Amino acid sequence: MKITSHSNSTKLWTKNYIFMLFANLFIYLAFYMLTPTLPAYAKLCGGSSLEASLVVSTFSITSLLVRLFIGNIMDKIEVKPLLFLGGIILGASTLSYNYLPLDAIIVVRVIQGIGWGLASTGAAAIFSNIVPKEKRGEGMGYYSLSMIVSMALSPLIAIEIMNLSSFKNIVFISIALVIVGVLFLSQVNLPKKTSVKSNSSKKFSLADAFEKQAALPSLLCFFLVITLCGIMSYIMLYGKEINISSIGIYFIGFVAMILITRPFVGKIFDEKGHAVIIIPSAISLIIGLITLSYANSIFMLVVSSLFYGLGYGAAQPSLQAWAVNRSPSNRQGAANGTFLSSMDLSYTLGSILLSFIAEHKSYAVMYRFSSIFIVLLLVVYSYTIFVANTNESEALEEEIS
Numbered sequence: 090m091k092i093t094s095h096s097n098s099t100k101l102w103t104k105n106y107i108f109m110l111f112a113n114l115f116i117y118l119a120f121y122m123l124t125p126t127l128p129a130y131a132k133l134c135g136g137s138s139l140e141a142s143l144v145v146s147t148f149s150i151t152s153l154l155v156r157l158f159i160g161n162i163m164d165k166i167e168v169k170p171l172l173f174l175g176g177i178i179l180g181a182s183t184l185s186y187n188y189l190p191l192d193a194i195i196v197v198r199v200i201q202g203i204g205w206g207l208a209s210t211g212a213a214a215i216f217s218n219i220v221p222k223e224k225r226g227e228g229m230g231y232y233s234l235s236m237i238v239s240m241a242l243s244p245l246i247a248i249e250i251m252n253l254s255s256f257k258n259i260v261f262i263s264i265a266l267v268i269v270g271v272l273f274l275s276q277v278n279l280p281k282k283t284s285v286k287s288n289s290s291k292k293f294s295l296a297d298a299f300e301k302q303a304a305l306p307s308l309l310c311f312f313l314v315i316t317l318c319g320i321m322s323y324i325m326l327y328g329k330e331i332n333i334s335s336i337g338i339y340f341i342g343f344v345a346m347i348l349i350t351r352p353f354v355g356k357i358f359d360e361k362g363h364a365v366i367i368i369p370s371a372i373s374l375i376i377g378l379i380t381l382s383y384a385n386s387i388f389m390l391v392v393s394s395l396f397y398g399l400g401y402g403a404a405q406p407s408l409q410a411w412a413v414n415r416s417p418s419n420r421q422g423a424a425n426g427t428f429l430s431s432m433d434l435s436y437t438l439g440s441i442l443l444s445f446i447a448e449h450k451s452y453a454v455m456y457r458f459s460s461i462f463i464v465l466l467l468v469v470y471s472y473t474i475f476v477a478n479t480n481e482s483e484a485l486e487e488e489i490s
Contacts, residue, residue, distance in 0.1 A: 099221045101228050106219055108276045110235050113212045115270030116176060117239035120205060122263040123183065124321045125244040127194075130256045132326070134191045142444035145322050146437045148198040148205070153433035155206025156426045157299070163214045163422035169279055172211030173271065178204025180267040187260050206433070213425035215279065217413050223359070226410045230355030233406030234347065240321065241344030241398075248325055248337040300423040305473060306412035307431035309367070312466040313404055314432045316378060316459045318439035320397070327452040331385060338387060342394030347402030354403045358410060364474060366407045371467045374400030375460050382456035400463075 128141040163171065182201035186194055213232075220228030247259050320339075328336025358366055377397030384390045409428055416424035439459075447455040 099223050101221065101224045103219065105277050105279070106216075106228070108273050109212065109215055109219065110231060112270045112273035112277065113216075113232065114235040114239055115266045115273065116179070116208055116212070117236050118243050119179065119183070119263040119266035119270065121239050121243035121321070122247045122259050122266070123186075125323075125325045126247045126251050126256060126259055127186075128322055129251065129325045131191055131194075133256075136191050138444050138448040140191060140195065142322075142440045143195050144198055145318070145440035147195055148202040149433045149437035149440070151199050151202030152206040152209075153202075153430050153437060155203050156210045156430040156433060159206060159210050159426060163211065163426070167279075168211045168214045168422075169274070169277065171207050172215070172274060175204045175207030175209075175211060176267055176271045176274070179208060180264050183260055183263050183267070187257050202433075210422075210426055210429055213409075213429060214422045215277070217421040217425055219279075222414075225414055226358030226407070227355035229410040229413065230351060230358070230406045233409060234351045234402075237347050237402055237405070238344055240317075241340040241347070244321065244324070245337040245340040251325070252334070300412075300416050300420050300427045302415040302417070302420075303412035303424040303427040306408040306415070307428045309466050309470055310405065310408045310412075310428060311431040311435045312462040312469075313374070313401070313408070314435035315439035315443070315462045316374065317401065318436050319443045319455055319459045320381075322440055323443065323447060323452055323455070326447075327456070330452050333384075333387065333390065335387065336390070339381075339390050339394045342391045343398035343401075346395045346398035350399060350402055355406065355410075358407050363407050363411045366403050367470055368467065370400040370404035370407075371463050371470070372400070373397070374404070374463045376400075378456050378460040378463065382453045382460075 124145075127144050131141040131144050132138075159171065179201060182197050182204060185197050189197060216229065216232045220232075246262075250259050250262070324336055324339060328334065354366065373396050377393045377395070377400060380389060380393035380396060384393055409425075412428045413421055413424050443455050443459060446458055
């Protein structure tokens with residue numbers, strides 16, 4: 090089987106697209122309820138910093154492996170049932186957290202990573218194929234917006250619930266959000282894929298799971314998400330370090346800046362390309378991280394969130410749209426799998442590395458250190474653009490001569 094574009098025109102705002110936005114929004118809302126609170130819950134249960142990082146990293150390892158292989162498989166089979174299965178695994182594993190000790194929760198996180206790998210990669214594959222190529226930047230931008238809004242609002246709500254109530258209530262709310270997301274998904278109608286004999290007889294290889302054209306954007310995203318891991322997983326613990334109980338206000342500035350900039354960032358990508366977005370975004374990210382590391386007041390916290398929100402909200406969807414655009418149309422599932430796998434790998438390594446730095450230094454030093462990865466992003470991206478422009482100039486000179 091092979092995947093084909095499901096859009097018959099250049100129209101973006103179809104029924105399928107709108108329902109998928111809501112499905113994605115609620116599933117990500119459910120996921121990000123746990124991201125900042127589960128490490129904190131591990132600490133409340135008497136866990137060490139290592140165990141707190143393991144509830145993040147064990148989840149990311151299995152999610153990474155699933156995404157790596159499932160992206161290529163989704164180019165050949167129906168995606169929607171796999172997304173349903175992912176939602177069921179997410180809900181069931183989340184429910185178990187209310188009844189298990191910490192050691193068992195770490196084990197269940199391995200299973201939950203499978204569900205998350207199926208759900209998130211399935212959603213990305215569907216979006217890549219219902220969005221017209223002419224509007225890829227804008228369409229994938231709003232898809233990323235649904236993720237980023239969830240990323241900002243869920244931790245804010247979850248942290249407040251954790252402070253005022255208990256982790257048990259967070260679990261029940263997360264399950265309810267998954268159910269709503271699955272209900273929206275059930276209303277999405279996708280045409281059946283067509284059979285192609287040559288593909289069915291081809292044996293699967295490890296190389297099929299990796300789309301090399303998506304490698305560069307995925308590497309840059311790897312650097313980007315290490316910094317996000319530090320914010321999403323440890324911002325609640327950082328609030329205790331600097332004695333700011335209302336640390337959740339960080340996410341208000343974060344999402345506000347994304348909502349303001351999102352409508353035109355995607356259009357700029359479609360019209361001007363990625364270069365005019367990536368470099369300014371990286372600079373904004375560095376300012377946001379450094380400011381956060383020195384925050385000693387609500388004002389500095391908000392300023393840092395605005396800079397980081399501006400940078401992340403522009404860079405992440407642009408990198409994903411670039412990864413898909415660079416890849417063959419029949420490899421969009423593998424391209425998304427490669428891209429999202431880089432995010433999981435980043436979360437896995439980032440959670441352990443940043444936790445180690447925080448334990449031996451402080452969370453403030455951890456945020457300063459994480460800005461180095463954005464510097465790496467800038468260096469790799471700038472070098473790549475320089476080489477590409479040089480090669481184009483040489484090719485043009487040869488053609489003229």
